[in-house]
Amino acid sequence: MDHGNVGGLGFLAPAPGRKGLLSWIGTTDHKRIGLLYMGCVGFMFFCGAALGMILRLKLMTPGSTLVGPQTYNAMFTLHGVIMIFLVVIPSIPASLGNILLPLQIGAEDVSFPRLNLFSWWLYVLGATLAVVSIFTGSGAPDTGWTFYVPFSERTTTNVSLAVTAVTILGFSSILTGLNFVTTIHRLRAPGMTWTRLPLFVWSLYATAWIQVLATPILGITLVLVFAERVLNLGLFDPGRGGDPLLYQHLFWIYSHPAVYIMVLPAMGVISDIIPVFARKNIFGYKMIAFSSLAIAFAGSLVWAHHMFTSGMSDTAVLVFSFLTFIVAIPSAIKVFNWVSTLYKGSISVEPPLLFSLGFIFMFSVGGLTGLVQGAAGTDIHVHDTYFIVGHFHYVIFGGTGLGMFAALHFWLPKIFGRMYDRGVAKLSFWIILVGMNVLYFPMFILGLEGLPRRYYDYLPKYAHGQVLSTIGSWILAVGLVIMFANLYRGMRRGPLAGDNPWGAATLEWTTSSPPPTNNFEVEPVVTHGPYDFRGVARHE
Amino acid sequence: MSHAQNESGSHPLSYRFLAAIWAALLTLTALTIFAARIDLGFFNVVAALGIASIKSSLVIFFFMHLKYENRTIKTMVLVAFVVLAICIGLTFFDVGFRR
Numbered sequence: 134m135d136h137g138n139v140g141g142l143g144f145l146a147p148a149p150g151r152k153g154l155l156s157w158i159g160t161t162d163h164k165r166i167g168l169l170y171m172g173c174v175g176f177m178f179f180c181g182a183a184l185g186m187i188l189r190l191k192l193m194t195p196g197s198t199l200v201g202p203q204t205y206n207a208m209f210t211l212h213g214v215i216m217i218f219l220v221v222i223p224s225i226p227a228s229l230g231n232i233l234l235p236l237q238i239g240a241e242d243v244s245f246p247r248l249n250l251f252s253w254w255l256y257v258l259g260a261t262l263a264v265v266s267i268f269t270g271s272g273a274p275d276t277g278w279t280f281y282v283p284f285s286e287r288t289t290t291n292v293s294l295a296v297t298a299v300t301i302l303g304f305s306s307i308l309t310g311l312n313f314v315t316t317i318h319r320l321r322a323p324g325m326t327w328t329r330l331p332l333f334v335w336s337l338y339a340t341a342w343i344q345v346l347a348t349p350i351l352g353i354t355l356v357l358v359f360a361e362r363v364l365n366l367g368l369f370d371p372g373r374g375g376d377p378l379l380y381q382h383l384f385w386i387y388s389h390p391a392v393y394i395m396v397l398p399a400m401g402v403i404s405d406i407i408p409v410f411a412r413k414n415i416f417g418y419k420m421i422a423f424s425s426l427a428i429a430f431a432g433s434l435v436w437a438h439h440m441f442t443s444g445m446s447d448t449a450v451l452v453f454s455f456l457t458f459i460v461a462i463p464s465a466i467k468v469f470n471w472v473s474t475l476y477k478g479s480i481s482v483e484p485p486l487l488f489s490l491g492f493i494f495m496f497s498v499g500g501l502t503g504l505v506q507g508a509a510g511t512d513i514h515v516h517d518t519y520f521i522v523g524h525f526h527y528v529i530f531g532g533t534g535l536g537m538f539a540a541l542h543f544w545l546p547k548i549f550g551r552m553y554d555r556g557v558a559k560l561s562f563w564i565i566l567v568g569m570n571v572l573y574f575p576m577f578i579l580g581l582e583g584l585p586r587r588y589y590d591y592l593p594k595y596a597h598g599q600v601l602s603t604i605g606s607w608i609l610a611v612g613l614v615i616m617f618a619n620l621y622r623g624m625r626r627g628p629l630a631g632d633n634p635w636g637a638a639t640l641e642w643t644t645s646s647p648p649p650t651n652n653f654e655v656e657p658v659v660t661h662g663p664y665d666f667r668g669v670a671r672h673e
Numbered sequence: 674m675s676h677a678q679n680e681s682g683s684h685p686l687s688y689r690f691l692a693a694i695w696a697a698l699l700t701l702t703a704l705t706i707f708a709a710r711i712d713l714g715f716f717n718v719v720a721a722l723g724i725a726s727i728k729s730s731l732v733i734f735f736f737m738h739l740k741y742e743n744r745t746i747k748t749m750v751l752v753a754f755v756v757l758a759i760c761i762g763l764t765f766f767d768v769g770f771r772r
């Protein structure tokens with residue numbers, strides 16, 4: 134076995150025995166599996182983004198242009214399914230979480246390395262089926278990513294295969310969660326107490342619990358849809374004696390917690406990055422760790438805020454509206470703590486910090502507009518309009534997306550041992566930030582003016598906002614291309630980054646870049662907290 | 674490390690005991706069918722869920738050895754059930770009050 138950092142390639146060096154492709158798709162090394170995920174997620178992100186660009190291009194002009202209405206329906210469905218289930222949910226936990234969790238707690242690998250590989254294979258299987266569902270059967274699914282009944286049970290498009298794919302993806306997510314919970318409980322290095330865990334690990338822990346507890350409900354629900362389509366049962370379809378609201382309950386019992394699967398890991402990333410670039414201990418460590426768990430728990434109590442106009446009982450509307458406001462509290466705790474950490478810090482504005490600040494801004498806009506929707510009265514007005522589309526793109530793309538980009542700029546030098554061009558990274562950040570806001574902010578106004586979402590055509594009075602939004606999508610695309618090109622170039626040909634380019638204090642920075650196959654030469658012993666920078670210097 | 678090693682496996686259960694649990698499960702299944710045939714109104718659901726909970730408890734505690742696990746594992750399983758109970762419970766704010 135090779136424990137050393139041969140040729141400075143660490144775990145990236147060809148391992149003895151298996152060669153080439155097989156040493157990747159058959160690996161049990163959590164770092165390699167993480168990179169497999171990263172590659173797949175990156176590819177799917179490209180596909181989803183391309184679909185989004187085409188949708189935006191169509192929406193620039195009213196009337197029948199570019200694509201037909203049926204194609205349009207299929208395209209927004211695919212855009213949603215790909216982005217939610219294949220990109221955002223696995224993005225941070227399955228790729229960077231996989232790579233960093235064992236490194237951050239001083240372990241050699243996750244608890245169940247083979248199960249980890251199996252999760253990735255399930256992901257690949259699910260992704261393949263999702264793609265196959267587009268081209269087989271009688272037409273690509275056209276239901277929206279939410280698969281609402283009764284339409285999803287009556288449409289002749291290939292919904293059966295699509296829900297099968299999503300169920301399989303769900304299992305991949307559950308198994309990753311299970312692996313992470315076990316790893317965090319059992320494999321912490323000596324001295325790594327619960328209050329010395331990096332906050333990224335805490336956020337992965339909370340996320341993993343949601344994955345384990347909530348995802349089975351999605352699986353069961355979609356199996357029921359499948360069964361109803363194939364066996365003609367009467368579970369959800371009122372025409373066959375079913376209850377369509379039951380479907381909405383079950384779907385959102387998973388899918389609201391799922392939005393926290395998406396955003397919690399990003400919050401963890403931000404909590405890890407900010408202290409490093411403020412050279413200060415994090416403000417309120419315990420509150421941030423606790424608020425992750427609080428979000429995970431409270432987030433499972435609010436699902437029916439997606440159903441205020443669905444015809445459920447008024448009592449339920451009242452109760453869920455109230456509960457929704459409670460979730461905002463732990464989210465706000467985090468935002469205030471990040472800002473307090475920056476206060477009087479000695480701040481160095483490096484790319485990871487910029488992306489983190491972008492996260493805070495975008496997440497705040499998204500979270501506050503969430504409250505507009507959480508209040509039942511105002512939601513009656515904005516439900517199913519572009520306001521909602523604005524809201525979730527701010528939280529998901531502005532939040533999770535920027536969080537992922539921050540994480541890439543922070544940790545890629547660790548993973549590949551090479552540094553990208555920081556000037557270009559900053560430039561790309563500003564272009565992306567401007568692009569996102571030009572793209573998504575007009576949606577709030579369009580929504581308040583009453584433009585419904587998922588409509589192929591619109592009245593001429595909405596044209597201005599639509600054009601502006603489409604221009605935003607071009608700015609954003611330019612920024613993304615620059616950013617990814619810069620990261621890719623850095624990863625391949627950038628100058629060597631050194632073991633600890635940012636002067637961070639968590640364990641992953643104590644090993645070499647890239648880390649060796651077994652992560653650490655000797656088992657680390659932890660003697661200080663994750664944000665205790667005394668005696669930690671930058672090594673470039 | 675902070676947790677004791679997993680001790681399951683060191684508590685072999687006798688066939689007799691396992692058979693008794695199995696018999697209890699079958700009896701409860703019969704009870705479910707019986708309860709579904711009489712009209713208790715809203716309480717039909719309560720009865721069905723109640724019996725199902727007892728059955729799953731038996732499976733989890735004895736067949737799956739939860740009874741012999743440490744506190745951490747027990748708490749984790751409990752959390753899962755509390756969340757499930759809350760999800761089902763909150764749904765009744767809709768179902769129970771629909772007009």
Ligand code: HEM
Nearest residue numbers: 392395396438439464500503504506507516517525528529
């Ligand atoms: C922090 C507080 C948040 C609140 C109060 C909130 C509230 C809401 C409400 C009430 C809706 C339903 C609106 C409607 O359909 O009429 C909604 C939709 C949505 N939210 Fe949030 N939200 C919050 C954060 C988030 C986060 C962090 C994410 C994801 C990372 C997210 C993702 C979504 C998505 C995807 C939808 C649209 C689902 C659909 O119908 O397709 N939200 N939000």
Ligand SMILES: [Cu+2]
Nearest residue numbers: 389436438439
């Ligand atoms: Cu929600």
